[in-house]
Structure formats: C-alpha cells, structure tokens
Amino acid sequence: MNPPDRQPPPEAIAWLAQPELAELWTVVRARLERNGLQISGSIGLTGLDAPSREALSLLLGRRIGSPDTAVRLADLDTRLRAGAVGRGLADTVRLLGGPLTDRPAARSAAQARRTDLWASVSASLAASPLADEDWAHQWLADVRRTGTAARLPAEAAKDLLQQAIQLLGLLRAAGDPGPQFRGRGELATLVTGTAHGLDDDTLLSRLVLRGLALALGAPLPGDAAGRRDLWRLAAVAPDEVSSTVLTYGLRPVGDGWRERALRERADHHAETHLTLRDLRSLDLAVPACTRVHICENPQVVEAAAATGCGAGLVCTSGSAATVVLELLDALAAAGCEFAYHGDFDWPGIALANRIVQRYRARPWRMAASDYEHLAAHTRTQGSPPLPLSGTPVDALWDPGLRPAMAALDLALHEESALHLLLADLA
Structure with missing residues (x-):
C-alpha cells in the first residue's frame, strides 16, 4: 500500500479516470458530499453500457452483468485501499476531481x-x-x-x-x-x-x-x-448639482435673477444646463400653451443655437434622467405643450412612448411616413446603413411605424432629420 503522502502510480490514476468510470465518480462524489464525507450506504448506477460494466467489474472484483446496479461505498473503499492506488475512497475522489465539500458541515x-x-x-x-x-x-x-x-x-x-x-x-x-x-x-x-x-x-x-x-x-x-x-x-442635503438637463430658448416670465438669466440667454441664442438645484429655485411660469420642443440628441440643441432658432428646446440626452423629467414636469404644470422627436431605433421608440404617454406630447416628425422619407434621404446621401438592434417596439402614436421600421431594418438617428427639425424650430 502506498504511504498517504506518496502519489499513487500515474497509470493507476489514469485507469481510474477512464471515461467508462466517469459516472461512478460523479455519483460517488455527490453521495460523499451529501453524507458529510462518511463512507456509508450504497449508490445506484443505471444504464451502464458494456464497457462501463467491464471497467466496474474489474474495479470491484465482481461481475457486473446488468445495466443497473448498486455499489456499497464501504466495498469500493476496501478495494481502492487494497489496490494500486492505495488510498481510501474519499482520497481517491479528491485525486480524480479535486476537493470535496462536506455540505452538512458547510451548512x-x-x-x-x-x-x-x-x-x-x-x-x-x-x-x-x-x-x-x-x-x-x-x-x-x-x-x-x-x-x-x-x-x-x-x-x-x-x-x-x-x-x-x-x-x-x-x-x-x-x-x-x-x-x-x-x-x-x-x-x-x-x-x-x-x-x-x-x-x-x-x-x-x-x-x-x-x-x-x-x-x-x-x-x-x-x-x-x-x-x-x-x-x-432627515436633514441631509442630496446631490443636486452633478446631473443637468440641456435646454435652449426657455423664457419664464418671473422677475427673479434666474428667470431673467434664462431669458437673456435665450435672447443671445445660448444653450443652458440646469441642475436639480436650479429647478428648485426657478419659477418656470410661462405664457399659457407655450410649445416646448423635446429632442433626444444634444446636437439638435447645438444646431438650433448656432442657427438662431427661436423655439424652446429641452434635450433628454438619450435616456431622460431624473433632472430631465423634473424640468418637463414643471413645464407641464405651467401649462406647456410638448412636441417630441427622437431616434428611429427601438430604444428611441421606447423613450418616445414614455414622453408621449407622460406628457401627452405631440409626435414631431415621428410618423411612419417621416421614417420612410428619412430612410430614402439617407440612401441618396450614400450613408452606410445601420441595422436595427434590440426588441421591436410599437409606437403609441402610429401603429404603422413598427412594421415600416422592421421592413427597412434601418436605424436612423436624430441627426439624419436635423435639416427638417431646424426648419420647424425656425
């Protein structure tokens, strides 16, 4: 018998590791871990093919003739100790497959x-x-x-x-x-x-x-x-300055310096980033039924400012974070009406659904016909096509938009419609 600190012969380990005995060791490992590593009881093996029965017969020293058989762990332990491996059952399983976990002890x-x-x-x-x-x-x-x-x-x-x-x-x-x-x-x-x-x-x-x-x-x-x-x-001031919403052309009628500053920036065609702290201090009263356009991409705001457009704009910057929604909530409470444009891709339609539903916003060049027109315009410009990705989404405002997009399989970002949007904002 091999001393416990000496490795068994490699050929003995290789014989035990043959594929024909793989199921045996899998079942034995599970039983030992469930038993708290105790060598007791029996395991059942089913559906053994002829090579597996032959290997198991040699290992146990008795003929295994049936595809289904039971093996006593104590008998297997005795055979392993007396054989070339010279180790008990638990040590042999560790040699073949790594450490054993005493699951009852672990629990x-x-x-x-x-x-x-x-x-x-x-x-x-x-x-x-x-x-x-x-x-x-x-x-x-x-x-x-x-x-x-x-x-x-x-x-x-x-x-x-x-x-x-x-x-x-x-x-x-x-x-x-x-x-x-x-x-x-x-x-x-x-x-x-x-x-x-x-x-x-x-x-x-x-x-x-x-x-x-x-x-x-x-x-x-x-x-x-x-x-x-x-x-x-709880007397804790939350962070209200790190997140901002990009705006342009807002003209609140209040007399405070913040309201005057917004009007002055609008007069000079300058965009403005507002923080949550700004929104808490601003009086966003506006003339009744003031229309505010909502876009998804900051480039729309940049282009509107560069060309001196006069309409008010709020940019969601892709995801409509909390600060964006707080501004839109305040403008809605002041009586504003909204028109929304975003990307023609599935995430863009999902975001548009949220804005349209929450604020009753009017879709702004977001119909199926607008999509098809922009797709044709993009092709004539020779722009590389960008396939749609993600889960298709129905548009709340136009049941024809989803099938039109699915048919063309073309994602159109807001920049593709920039010439049309600027004409509307002017």
Whole structure:
C-alpha cells in the first residue's frame, strides 16, 4: 500500500479516470458530499453500457452483468485501499476531481456565521443611540425577514448593517434632528470612507432610507425624487448639482435673477444646463400653451443655437434622467405643450412612448411616413446603413411605424432629420 503522502502510480490514476468510470465518480462524489464525507450506504448506477460494466467489474472484483446496479461505498473503499492506488475512497475522489465539500458541515458553519451576524448586529443596535427606538428594532427585523443582506457573505453583511446603524444613529431620525450635514457625500465619507457610499444604487443607501421612512412615518420612496425628499426630511442635503438637463430658448416670465438669466440667454441664442438645484429655485411660469420642443440628441440643441432658432428646446440626452423629467414636469404644470422627436431605433421608440404617454406630447416628425422619407434621404446621401438592434417596439402614436421600421431594418438617428427639425424650430 502506498504511504498517504506518496502519489499513487500515474497509470493507476489514469485507469481510474477512464471515461467508462466517469459516472461512478460523479455519483460517488455527490453521495460523499451529501453524507458529510462518511463512507456509508450504497449508490445506484443505471444504464451502464458494456464497457462501463467491464471497467466496474474489474474495479470491484465482481461481475457486473446488468445495466443497473448498486455499489456499497464501504466495498469500493476496501478495494481502492487494497489496490494500486492505495488510498481510501474519499482520497481517491479528491485525486480524480479535486476537493470535496462536506455540505452538512458547510451548512452548519454558514448557519453559525448567520447566527453570529445577527447577534453582533443586534448588539450594535443595543449599544447605539437607537436602542430605545421601536422603529429601529422593527427596521432590523424587517431587514432580517426580507433577506436584504442574506446574499452577502456574513462578514460583509455585518459591516454593512453596522454602518447603517451608525448612520441612522447619527441622523437621530426619531425626533432629534441632529447636525445638518452639508451633503449626502459628506455623511457617506464620515461612515464609509468614500463619498459614493450612499449613492442611490448602493445597498447601504436603500437600508438607511428604509430606516428613515420608518422613523419619520414617511412612505418608502419609489423614485429618485422621493429619495431626495426623504434625505431632506432627515436633514441631509442630496446631490443636486452633478446631473443637468440641456435646454435652449426657455423664457419664464418671473422677475427673479434666474428667470431673467434664462431669458437673456435665450435672447443671445445660448444653450443652458440646469441642475436639480436650479429647478428648485426657478419659477418656470410661462405664457399659457407655450410649445416646448423635446429632442433626444444634444446636437439638435447645438444646431438650433448656432442657427438662431427661436423655439424652446429641452434635450433628454438619450435616456431622460431624473433632472430631465423634473424640468418637463414643471413645464407641464405651467401649462406647456410638448412636441417630441427622437431616434428611429427601438430604444428611441421606447423613450418616445414614455414622453408621449407622460406628457401627452405631440409626435414631431415621428410618423411612419417621416421614417420612410428619412430612410430614402439617407440612401441618396450614400450613408452606410445601420441595422436595427434590440426588441421591436410599437409606437403609441402610429401603429404603422413598427412594421415600416422592421421592413427597412434601418436605424436612423436624430441627426439624419436635423435639416427638417431646424426648419420647424425656425
């Protein structure tokens, strides 16, 4: 028999690794891992062909004549120890296929780590300024019940929840407003070490907002605007300057310096980038039924400004981010009417559907006939064709647009219609 620290002969390992025994080792590995690596019980093999039965007969030292047979693990273990391999069953399976996992032990260890996680987090809550707040204990129970942190490794989940408790404690959201932070980034840096630790797409941000909603008796926000409002209620200033919406030719009638600045820029045919902070301070009152054109591509705004067009424009810049929708919401509340143009591709039609449906916008050169005219114009210019990609989308305003686009299989970006759009804006 080979000593345990010596490798078995390569030819013995090669014989055991033959394809005819592959199913045996697959079933044995699964059974051992399920058994906690115990050499007990039997496995069943079915549908064995003649070469597999012959190899198994040689391995077990008994004839296997049926395609279906049972193998006792203890017998297989004995044969392997006595043979050229000189190793027990578990060691042989490791040699052939890599480490074995003791699944019952792994489950027990994972459960122990989870038990330690919740004990540690509960202790952190008990030692925090939130210890006597019923909402805080309800929050932690909700987090545990919903499995919000369950997909993380236990240590990562523990760090995350302790950071959330620290943040909620700093905010003293149960009634004592605590210090006014200059911004969410400052608060995030204080607790996480990075200014992006509380960005909207982080799990930490979602956990803290869930706690704030319970503490303040506010609904859990479902969109970016609601999240910003909840941060403000907790005396945290959200980031309102990094995202902007590109505009041109807006002429609000208010007497404030911001309104005057917009009118002056419109007079000088200058585009304007507005932040969320600008929108909070602007009075966007306009004459009744003012028409505002909406485009998808910034090049339309650039060309309109360069040629001195007089119409008002708002650019979605492709995706209509929150700041875009907030501006359009404000203009709609002021009584504006909208006309929309975007790309003739499937994402462009999906975005157009959103704008048309939300604001009752009039499609602006977005009919099937417009598409076919632009396609012909593009061909005469010799532009390389760009095939459509993605999932086809029905246009809410023209049931003929989708089949027209599918028939030509040609994506047309907004720049292809620029000469027509500028003529309309003039």
